[in-house]
Amino acid sequence: MSDAELSELPESHPRYLSLRTRHRIEEGVEKGITSKQGLIAEGRGEAFDYLLGERTLPTADDAARAAAAHLLLARHPVISVNGNVAALVPEDVVELAAVVDADVEVNLFNRTDERMQAIVDHLREHGAGEVKGLNGDARIPGLDHKRAVVDADGIGDADVVLVPLEDGDRAEALAAVGKTEIVVDLNPLSRSAQTATVPIVDNIVRALPNITTHARDLAGRPREELEAVVETFDTAGALAEAESAIRGGRLESDAESDPRTNGERK
């Protein structure tokens, strides 16, 4: 699908987000943003989202609201961006960062200077101001050298981090140093989802704008009210509902009409 074809599609089209996702992932490869591992991870996400029915569960919406409250309450919130996040939702990252006054930091599992720069450039093209991550002057304990690199005045200093599509080892290491961790992951029993303070089991293309909507709604409310949103979020209940939805989900209903799980073709 070309830019021109995509731009002709109304956002209300039922397959708009999945067609845009496909387009952006391919563009991400061309720009050197999306890695081979990123493409495979995208496929895993597709399968889980397909089983989930490609919808935001009520508990995932609760999680997005709790995430918004955490980000607004934070002393120093940081949104961690990897290749797939940058390729799929660059403008949503920029918008959320503005609404909750968060830093944006590029953080790659397979870090190379070229990919770091390509992702920083891509975010700037989508309106980002300062983008952290290039300094790499601090380390998260408990990870081997290459995986541990962060900015001292970014994730290194953050009290709340939003880490969408994060690797399990890193999610655990960030939680171990006491950071409040918000994860977006479509597998409710992945280590990332299990480790997070707030696991959002949802597709990132739906989850990120949803957090922003909740943040706009909650901004300016009294601290006690935000704290109540945080307190009442039921982590275990959200994970259980997601698991049950994936088990009982779309596989039995309209799967036949969806070609996306077949063979070589997406």
Added chain:
Amino acid sequence: MSDAELSELPESHPRYLSLRTRHRIEEGVEKGITSKQGLIAEGRGEAFDYLLGERTLPTADDAARAAAAHLLLARHPVISVNGNVAALVPEDVVELAAVVDADVEVNLFNRTDERMQAIVDHLREHGAGEVKGLNGDARIPGLDHKRAVVDADGIGDADVVLVPLEDGDRAEALAAVGKTEIVVDLNPLSRSAQTATVPIVDNIVRALPNITTHARDLAGRPREELEAVVETFDTAGALAEAESAIRGGRLESDAESDPRTNGERK
């Protein structure tokens, strides 16, 4: 993982096949065999195989045996090979073709001369003799021009086709022209699996050698016995068991120890 590291791993290692898969997919990209869509499809397959428990169900084994019987009974069996099949199981394709006396034909959803040639070369490096697909002098009705291309003396003439990891549109078109179709697909409700005479819901790295084992066992048996294997295979039962296994599967057990469904990292 390098060739050297992989070659040091015993085949009995519990993660041998998945580590080999990862290595081969990456090698496939480097050789121009595996496409972007192929990497995403690999990710979808990983998620379904993870839910299935990365094992061959008894009904998938029955399906592999029925497939072997169909191939042995065929007037002209053809094994259709796309990018992922070539990258993942080239020696298994060659071996099965020899045991059941089948043609091997390269057939790509995204056909380019470069990829066709790279895949033919890759199969030859793994011991293939004649590899069909380059002529492209026949068409399967019901598909648009580019997707319909086959060899007249290959898939065009075949009565039984093994099409692992096939696109749903093409699986339907091949069934519509009356060919007996054997599919390998990890989603039991994909159109490919639903359309197939014999759907093998299993990972191709397990399914292909398994068909070969059954073919060796069945070779030389009386025609009536092979026909009985074909007749007694329960397509609907196999699909139902696979669906139930995926729903009730690994998500609840040891998913936490498996990092492969997280984020950017494979």
